Amino acid sequence: MGRLLHRLQLVLLLAPFVAVGTALVFGLTLPRGHRFGRAVTVEAAAERAFALLADVEGWPRWSARVRAVEALPEHDGRRTWRLKLGSDRRGAYLTLADGTPPQRLVFELADSAGPFRGVWHFAVVPLAGGCRVELVEEARYGNPFARFLVHLASDKARLAEDMLRDLARALGEASPEIERMEPAP
Numbered sequence: 001m002g003r004l005l006h007r008l009q010l011v012l013l014l015a016p017f018v019a020v021g022t023a024l025v026f027g028l029t030l031p032r033g034h035r036f037g038r039a040v041t042v043e044a045a046a047e048r049a050f051a052l053l054a055d056v057e058g059w060p061r062w063s064a065r066v067r068a069v070e071a072l073p074e075h076d077g078r079r080t081w082r083l084k085l086g087s088d089r090r091g092a093y094l095t096l097a098d099g100t101p102p103q104r105l106v107f108e109l110a111d112s113a114g115p116f117r118g119v120w121h122f123a124v125v126p127l128a129g130g131c132r133v134e135l136v137e138e139a140r141y142g143n144p145f146a147r148f149l150v151h152l153a154s155d156k157a158r159l160a161e162d163m164l165r166d167l168a169r170a171l172g173e174a175s176p177e178i179e180r181m182e183p184a185p
Helices: 002-029 046-054 056-062 144-153 158-170
Strands: 033-042 066-075 078-085 092-100 104-111 116-127 130-141 179-181
Touching: 033 158, 046 056, 046 104, 046 116, 046 130, 046 158, 056 066, 056 078, 056 158, 130 158
Parallel strands: none
Antiparallel strands: 033 130, 033 179, 066 078, 078 092, 092 104, 104 116, 116 130
């Protein structure tokens, strides 16, 4: 009985190390990031869509995923905010990297805990009777364990799709359809 108990203790002691090691090795085989595009077409003026996107502090009024936005001091001369997303207590940092009203906004995203960095490219394309809002996300994960966790636990496009869907609803679309798109290189 003593020998069985000793083996069980050894297994219980080593199991967490084996699990973490496996996650790290698997994470090494995963891509260091992702790039995808999504779009939604709405019957609203491009200027109106751009205004909602450019008003980051107003995002909680129309986005179910953004709980709160806190304006932070400018960073390197660029506007910066802390976003509270869903149940995440830490939040994410968002910095306006570039913009051309009313056509384009580029935001840099960073997880406050560190391993995630990304860029959101919004393009607002005027159409007859409305506009098309395109969102391209480029993301990088700092370490293999973070890559493993993202691969295991998340739908990478979910936040982007939810943001576009909520934006379209705020612009008066009852049942917006999110389109997959191949981002230009």
